[in-house]
Amino acid sequence: MSSKVIVTTTINGEEFEFLCEPRQSLLEVLRDVLGFTGAKEGCNNGNCGACNVLLDGVLVNSCLVLGVEAEGRTIETIEGMAAGGRLHPLQQKFLEHAALQCGVCTPGFLLAAKALLDHNPDPTEAEVRHWLAGNLCRCTGYDKIIRAVLDAADAV
Amino acid sequence: MTTTASPYKVIGTRPVRPDGVDKVTGRAIYGADVRLPGMLHGKVLRSPHAHARILCIDASAALALRGVHAVITAQDMPAISDKIADLGESTVNLRYASNNILAHDKVLYYGHAVAAVAADNVHIAEEALSLIRVEYEVLPHVLDGKQAMAPDAPILLDDLRTNELGKLGDRPTNVAEHIRHQRGDLTKGFAEADVIVERTFHTATVHQGYIEPQNATALWNEDGQLFIWCSTQGAFSVQEQLAELLQIPVSRIIVTPTEIGGGFGGKINVYLEPLAALLSRKAGHRPVKMVMTRAEVLAATGPTSGSYIRVKMGARRDGVITAAEAELIYEAGAFPGSPVGAGCGVIFAPYRLENVQIDGYDVVVNRPKAAAYRAPGGTNAAFASETVVDELAEKLGMDPIEFRLRNAVREGDRRADGPEYKRIGLIETLEAARSHPHYTAPLTGKHRGRGVATGFWFNWGGKSSATATVNRDGTVNLIEGSTDIGGSRASIAMQLAETLGIPYEDVRPQVVGTAGVGYNDVTGGSRTTFGTGWAVYEVGKKILAEMRQRAADYWGVPVEEVSVADGVFAYNGESLSFRELAGKLDTPVTASASVHPQNYGPGFGVHIVDVEVDVETGKVTILRYTAAQDVGKAIHPSYVEGQLQGGVAQGVGWALNEEYVYDEKGRLLNATLLDYRMPTALDLPMIDTVLVEVANPGHPYGVRGVGEVPIVPPAAAIANAIYRAIGVRMTELPMSPPRIVAALARKRQDGVAA
Numbered sequence: 001m002s003s004k005v006i007v008t009t010t011i012n013g014e015e016f017e018f019l020c021e022p023r024q025s026l027l028e029v030l031r032d033v034l035g036f037t038g039a040k041e042g043c044n045n046g047n048c049g050a051c052n053v054l055l056d057g058v059l060v061n062s063c064l065v066l067g068v069e070a071e072g073r074t075i076e077t078i079e080g081m082a083a084g085g086r087l088h089p090l091q092q093k094f095l096e097h098a099a100l101q102c103g104v105c106t107p108g109f110l111l112a113a114k115a116l117l118d119h120n121p122d123p124t125e126a127e128v129r130h131w132l133a134g135n136l137c138r139c140t141g142y143d144k145i146i147r148a149v150l151d152a153a154d155a156v
Numbered sequence: 157m158t159t160t161a162s163p164y165k166v167i168g169t170r171p172v173r174p175d176g177v178d179k180v181t182g183r184a185i186y187g188a189d190v191r192l193p194g195m196l197h198g199k200v201l202r203s204p205h206a207h208a209r210i211l212c213i214d215a216s217a218a219l220a221l222r223g224v225h226a227v228i229t230a231q232d233m234p235a236i237s238d239k240i241a242d243l244g245e246s247t248v249n250l251r252y253a254s255n256n257i258l259a260h261d262k263v264l265y266y267g268h269a270v271a272a273v274a275a276d277n278v279h280i281a282e283e284a285l286s287l288i289r290v291e292y293e294v295l296p297h298v299l300d301g302k303q304a305m306a307p308d309a310p311i312l313l314d315d316l317r318t319n320e321l322g323k324l325g326d327r328p329t330n331v332a333e334h335i336r337h338q339r340g341d342l343t344k345g346f347a348e349a350d351v352i353v354e355r356t357f358h359t360a361t362v363h364q365g366y367i368e369p370q371n372a373t374a375l376w377n378e379d380g381q382l383f384i385w386c387s388t389q390g391a392f393s394v395q396e397q398l399a400e401l402l403q404i405p406v407s408r409i410i411v412t413p414t415e416i417g418g419g420f421g422g423k424i425n426v427y428l429e430p431l432a433a434l435l436s437r438k439a440g441h442r443p444v445k446m447v448m449t450r451a452e453v454l455a456a457t458g459p460t461s462g463s464y465i466r467v468k469m470g471a472r473r474d475g476v477i478t479a480a481e482a483e484l485i486y487e488a489g490a491f492p493g494s495p496v497g498a499g500c501g502v503i504f505a506p507y508r509l510e511n512v513q514i515d516g517y518d519v520v521v522n523r524p525k526a527a528a529y530r531a532p533g534g535t536n537a538a539f540a541s542e543t544v545v546d547e548l549a550e551k552l553g554m555d556p557i558e559f560r561l562r563n564a565v566r567e568g569d570r571r572a573d574g575p576e577y578k579r580i581g582l583i584e585t586l587e588a589a590r591s592h593p594h595y596t597a598p599l600t601g602k603h604r605g606r607g608v609a610t611g612f613w614f615n616w617g618g619k620s621s622a623t624a625t626v627n628r629d630g631t632v633n634l635i636e637g638s639t640d641i642g643g644s645r646a647s648i649a650m651q652l653a654e655t656l657g658i659p660y661e662d663v664r665p666q667v668v669g670t671a672g673v674g675y676n677d678v679t680g681g682s683r684t685t686f687g688t689g690w691a692v693y694e695v696g697k698k699i700l701a702e703m704r705q706r707a708a709d710y711w712g713v714p715v716e717e718v719s720v721a722d723g724v725f726a727y728n729g730e731s732l733s734f735r736e737l738a739g740k741l742d743t744p745v746t747a748s749a750s751v752h753p754q755n756y757g758p759g760f761g762v763h764i765v766d767v768e769v770d771v772e773t774g775k776v777t778i779l780r781y782t783a784a785q786d787v788g789k790a791i792h793p794s795y796v797e798g799q800l801q802g803g804v805a806q807g808v809g810w811a812l813n814e815e816y817v818y819d820e821k822g823r824l825l826n827a828t829l830l831d832y833r834m835p836t837a838l839d840l841p842m843i844d845t846v847l848v849e850v851a852n853p854g855h856p857y858g859v860r861g862v863g864e865v866p867i868v869p870p871a872a873a874i875a876n877a878i879y880r881a882i883g884v885r886m887t888e889l890p891m892s893p894p895r896i897v898a899a900l901a902r903k904r905q906d907g908v909a910a
């Protein structure tokens with residue numbers, strides 16, 4: 001086993017320092033080392049989006065990022081989305097539209113949708129579908145997810 | 157689409173689900189999120205062969221690795237004798253189940269579990285797996301159901317004998333069972349027909365595709381108490397399966413269900429739970445957590461059966477079906493137990509038939525053991541029969557919905573497999589589809605077509621228990637044991653609130669495990685809102701009766717003189733609201749109920765789909781989709797719509813893309829979510845739903861199960877639409893681009909519609 005590296009990173013506005021094996025993915029570090037279990041593992045190879053986080057504001061599959069790459073970076077996870085104790089409009093709209101069934105894909109969708117609205121506040125349905133095509137949901141058929149995102153865009 | 161004024165205050169509204177905030181903030185604890193002090197991590201060694209004898213297993217090098225605490229093989233499993241266990245949506249022979257969990261003497265499919273390891277972390281456990289040496293004698297394998305039925309096919313299970321229409325055969329075989337349903341006179345029926353259509357269909361193995369992989373955490377204490385945390389469709393089912401597989405008393409097992417990331421039938425059978433338990437005991441009674449990788453999920457957990465289906469139907473010029481015949485061959489995977497029985501029930505369920513025969517074969521092949529998948533066996537069957545029905549209508553020059561209406565079953569009709577229908581809503585649903593704007597909307601453009609298909613599912617009641625407590629402030633805590641996969645906490649709590657006459661917000665439901673509530677069957681068979689709804693209705697009535705008594709005591713009058721309506725207790729001009737009365741309770745009011753309701757009421761759906769076919773690439777695009785369904789009563793319409801939309805999406809994947817691909821050695825080639833291609837948001841349009849409400853008389857609020865019906869029609873509806881688009885009858889699933897291109901090439905060659 002290779003030796004561990006000290007990594008310093010900012011997660012949801014708070015600084016964290018942790019020991020990281022070079023082979024550990026950011027997803028593994030978030031979930032198993034730091035306890036941010038809101039990021040889910042659906043495939044561990046970039047195909048489902050359940051592990052999405054924002055890395056310096058950019059949407060990434062955390063299963064495809066190494067933990068050591070977090071050094072000096074800023075990470076936003078689902079746990080940081082409801083700022084100041086208030087749900088983000090996307091979270092609110094997902095609830096109102098019943099855009100989740102089992103909910104395991106939900107954190108990934110919410111972060112992906114947030115990344116979309118952050119740079120395109122008024123997307124079309126086609127743009128939302130295109131943007132969210134990296135996130136798999138097996139329960140909902142996407143209909144209510146797309147509606148929730150479009151509605152949230154109107155509300156933001 | 158409810159038009160009349162609702163008699164209900166809570167039912168039919170769309171409140172936010174009780175577990176919603178936890179799930180949008182990442183706080184909800186799913187199986188893989190469980191973490192216990194001193195926890196070890198387990199991993200499974202799996203077979204690289206489709207069929208092989210295990211000659212020996214040497215785990216000494218793995219055990220010597222630093223950080224490894226235990227290795228188990230089938231030797232660590234207790235010997236199990238033949239016994240059939242009821243899993244709700246399927247049954248299982250426990251000896252086979254044990255063999256599936258860890259291969260005893262033979263591996264029967266690529267990915268079959270051979271050994272398991274517990275170590276300090278996942279990486280060490282994986283390293284240890286690579287150090288276990290297994291010697292195999294590779295045997296010839298068979299992946300295909302038809303080939304497995306051939307007399308010279310490799311035999312998977314030496315002791316298997318065909319149950320041939322109830323009589324046991326006397327020679328080794330891969331055919332576990334042959335069943336038949338028969339009525340009337342086929343020869344006479346076909347002689348009366350003016351048109352006859354006969355076709356043979358093939359459908360590929362597909363997977364449930366839940367996004368959360370299987371997981372289990374176990375702690376087996378020194379005193380024999382076993383604790384399990386896992387995401388499962390039924391904690392009590394896990395408890396019972398473990399009691400049998402590990403040969404310990406049911407009471408010694410406490411199963412605590414976590415949140416579950418989808419199941420669709422695939423999270424009923426146990427896979428990891430017994431391994432984690434055995435590892436925990438062997439590793440010095442430390443907790444062991446196991447989580448599958450996606451590749452393991454696809455290779456080793458229940459897909460649903462691939463199948464061959466032959467359908468022959470005849471009809472008179474006036475549109476009446478005179479005869480129907482079907483033969484269904486379902487691949488069970490490595491052990492008997494495909495959903496062929498259900499397929500036989502579904503295949504002609506929507507039609508009144510005087511002359512009918514249905515034969516079903518359950519066949520073992522070297523693929524993972526099939527598990528339940530949403531309306532198990534139904535999609536395969538309807539793909540075949542609804543395509544033939546469409547062709548009959550076409551040959552008769554009749555509108556396909558009109559043709560179905562002419563033959564549709566109604567109350568008093570009998571299914572080919574026996575039962576008589578009570579009040580059902582097929583006719584209403586067909587009519588709703590026909591009058592939906594989608595059905596008559598113009599569809600122009602090249603290579604575009606519209607298709608329709610019908611689907612049926614039995615639904616199920618099952619056993620449910622629930623308990624509720626009235627708090628001093630008038631709110632109510634509800635304890636239930638039904639896994640909430642798609643919003644059932646809301647639909648259950650709403651029914652209790654309705655019964656009690658109090659607001660939805662005043663009922664707080666909690667799903668607990670085997671230690672916290674009476675027995676509950678799995679969340680499956682579209683039963684939860686129906687069956688657990690029944691349980692909380694009974695709970696509510698008991699609470700109201702007790703509260704009424706307390707009100708009578710308060711006023712010092714006989715209970716008969718107290719009236720109850722809308723959560724208000726009244727006597728002689730005085731009244732107490734539920735809340736006021738709750739505040740006066742000295743002795744607490746709690747109530748429990750256990751039910752096993754039988755009149756669950758089957759459901760029917762009618763789907764309309766528009767497709768466009770790219771004749772160059774073979775890609776099929778879904779342009780528009782409408783799903784109409786008799787839902788009995790939609791308790792929370794949003795989640796009912798969601799069930800329809802989700803079922804359609806899975807059906808679209810099954811129809812167009814999903815399939816297991818093996819190499820010539822029987823190794824699964826596409827065990828990733830990139831290559832096992834499920835629909836994304838880009839592959840689907842909005843999915844319009846029409847909720848037809850023909851109340852089920854077997855439920856206090858008219859509920860029928862809704863979850864499974866919607867996966868039954870899509871493949872057939874899409875096949876029928878493709879036919880209208882390009883003039884080719886597709887008889888194979890998935891109707892993937894290469895198959896469409898090949899079918900078009902055949903059509904060009906033959907100069908006729910295939």
Ligand code: FES
Nearest residue numbers: 042044046049063
């Ligand atoms: S777990 Fe990272 S994309 Fe699926």
Ligand code: FES
Nearest residue numbers: 101102137138139
């Ligand atoms: S809600 Fe279950 S996977 Fe999306």
